[in-house]
Amino acid sequence: MPDAAMESAFRPMPLTALVTTDYAGITRGRAIPTATYEADPARASTGWVPANLSLTPFDVIADPNPWGSRGDLRLKADPQARYRTTIPGAQTPFDCVMADIVALDGAPWPPCARGxxxxxxxxxxxxxxxxxxxxxxxxxxxxxxxxxxxxxxxxxxxxxxxxxxxxxxxxxxxxxxxxxxxxxxxxxxxxxxxxxxxxxxxxxxxxxxxxxxxxxxxxxxxxxxxxxxxxxxxxxxxxxxxxxxxxxxxxxxxxxxxxxxxxxxxxxxxxxxxxxxxxxxxxxxxxxxxxxxxxxxxxxxxxxxxxxxxxxxxxxxxxxxxxxxxxxxxxxxxxxxxxxxxxxxxxxxxxxxxxxxxxxxxxxxxxxxxxxxxxxxxxxxxxxxxxxxxxxxxxxxxxxxxxxxxxxxxxxxxxxxxxxxxxxxxxxxxxxxxxxxxxxxxxxxxxx
Incomplete structure (x- = not known):
């Protein structure tokens, strides 16, 4: 297939972002294929790191902080808090879901702002x-x-x-x-x-x-x-x-x-x-x-x-x-x-x-x-x-x-x-x- 034809047939994969707004007021998160999210919204989650909460607005992690380089958490999607819209000029929809930061077993993580x-x-x-x-x-x-x-x-x-x-x-x-x-x-x-x-x-x-x-x-x-x-x-x-x-x-x-x-x-x-x-x-x-x-x-x-x-x-x-x-x-x-x-x-x-x-x-x-x-x-x-x-x-x-x-x-x-x-x-x-x-x-x- 010619390159032009391949390019015209190409379609970006829609992504759904699982997001948290941190203590710096910055909304951060990770995106997954929208099809993956929609297959099981109630169980959708992705990995997160405790030290991310110590990020300054300048993207420098405060040192010292209580977390260091260790530990793992999850961003657990709240399917009732999905915000999706088609923005003119964007190739894929704006699509984000508010998430709670939780422990690996799903228990609330006390510092989570939304929690x-x-x-x-x-x-x-x-x-x-x-x-x-x-x-x-x-x-x-x-x-x-x-x-x-x-x-x-x-x-x-x-x-x-x-x-x-x-x-x-x-x-x-x-x-x-x-x-x-x-x-x-x-x-x-x-x-x-x-x-x-x-x-x-x-x-x-x-x-x-x-x-x-x-x-x-x-x-x-x-x-x-x-x-x-x-x-x-x-x-x-x-x-x-x-x-x-x-x-x-x-x-x-x-x-x-x-x-x-x-x-x-x-x-x-x-x-x-x-x-x-x-x-x-x-x-x-x-x-x-x-x-x-x-x-x-x-x-x-x-x-x-x-x-x-x-x-x-x-x-x-x-x-x-x-x-x-x-x-x-x-x-x-x-x-x-x-x-x-x-x-x-x-x-x-x-x-x-x-x-x-x-x-x-x-x-x-x-x-x-x-x-x-x-x-x-x-x-x-x-x-x-x-x-x-x-x-x-x-x-x-x-x-x-x-x-x-x-x-x-x-x-x-x-x-x-x-x-x-x-x-x-x-x-x-x-x-x-x-x-x-x-x-x-x-x-x-x-x-x-």
């Missing part, structure tokens, strides 16, 4: 009788597109990028991610994408798939998408806002109480109080890169204080607005977003920490935190103290120190997981260096 979230959610339901519903809201930028400037939030800013938005919407919908909005955001060539609320584990899985699909859609269109928290020192930051609400097992809302301040139920108020109590430690895992702290600063529309605000986009926890237009029920819309997060964080790990902190608040029956309706920077130290307002750490090193200084928050992680995380992050800091400059922003923009 940590599953365990936290099970404890939340066992102790409170409530489930958590979430949605991750992502901001990202297109780098080096060369587009003409366009007004922020403008229709032209979205249309000049066509077909980016429409292809993204189609691919995310086909993958089962239920996109709700795609907008041109405030920053230069910045976009925001939201999806419908779902059970918390599903929401975290969707967050992983969303990031990967956005990057590939952009790639196939000849573009570069980055979710890095800062792509330039003075640029607008890219956040990840985690929307949360509590529901009863039958789906009835459990966060909303119109008779209480902020319309927050006792349960939701205590859950949020737990998050704020441990927020200085939590940001070590929700804003986990050195450049994350260029964004977590006052007056950056992100978060800088342990602050509950009503519809205030500077608050770490923001009570989101509801509408009654068209007879809509506020209780079913009601949610609170956590704003001190970005896409350098692993969605499962970050959410697991938030859930654990919320459980602690519920166990202690903490009162709903004061709703602050003014800029904390304008208050005196005594006024901030009376409202429970503390400054979030100003650097990743400070955040890691806050995590170690908070035995409750540190205890949310198994001992080996904590050792791994601290070691990996300190290795990342050493590689990144002390200077938060344009070169470092560009380095993270290329990774995330």
């Amino acid at each position: 940590l979230l599953k365990a936290a959610l099970a404890d939340l339901e066992a102790e409170s009788g409530l489930r958590l519903v979430c949605a991750f809201e992502h901001e990202f930028q297109i780098l080096g597109a060369g587009w003409a400037p366009a007004p922020a939030f403008g229709l032209f800013a979205l249309r000049r990028a066509d077909p980016l938005g429409s292809v993204l919407a189609a691919c995310l919908e086909e993958a089962g991610i239920a996109p709700e909005t795609i907008i041109a955001e405030y920053g230069r060539d910045q976009f925001e994408i939201t999806s419908a609320p779902a059970d918390a584990l599903v929401a975290a899985d969707r967050a992983v798939a969303t990031r990967e699909i956005v990057r590939e859609v952009a790639l196939r269109l000849g573009l570069r998408a980055s979710f890095a928290p800062k792509t330039a020192v003075e640029g607008v930051g890219n956040g990840v806002h985690v929307h949360m609400s509590l529901v009863h097992p039958d789906g009835r809302p459990a966060s909303f109480d119109p008779a209480r301040e902020g319309r927050l139920s006792d349960s939701m108020g205590a859950f949020l109080a737990g998050i704020l109590r441990h927020a200085p430690a939590l940001v070590a895992l929700t804003a986990p890169a050195p450049i994350s702290y260029l964004r977590l600063a006052p007056h950056h529309w992100s978060a800088a204080w342990t602050w509950l605000g009503d519809a205030d986009r500077e608050a770490t926890l923001r009570i989101c607005p509801t509408t009654t237009m068209g007879g809509r029920d506020p209780a079913r819309q009601f949610n609170v977003e956590y704003r001190a997060a970005d896409a350098c964080a692993a969605p499962h790990l970050a959410l697991a920490m938030l859930v654990r902190a919320g459980i602690e608040g519920m166990r202690a029956r903490l009162p709903t935190p004061p709703i602050v309706d003014t800029d904390p920077a304008t208050l005196s130290d005594a006024e901030r103290a009376s409202l429970g307002l503390a400054r979030l750490p100003g650097s990743l090193s400070d955040a890691l120190a806050a995590l170690e200084a908070d035995p409750v928050a540190a205890g949310f992680l198994p001992e080996a997981a904590l050792e791994t995380y601290l070691g990996m992050k300190r290795a990342e800091i050493a590689i990144a260096g002390e200077t938060l400059d344009e070169a470092l922003c560009a380095r993270y923009a290329a990774i995330y």
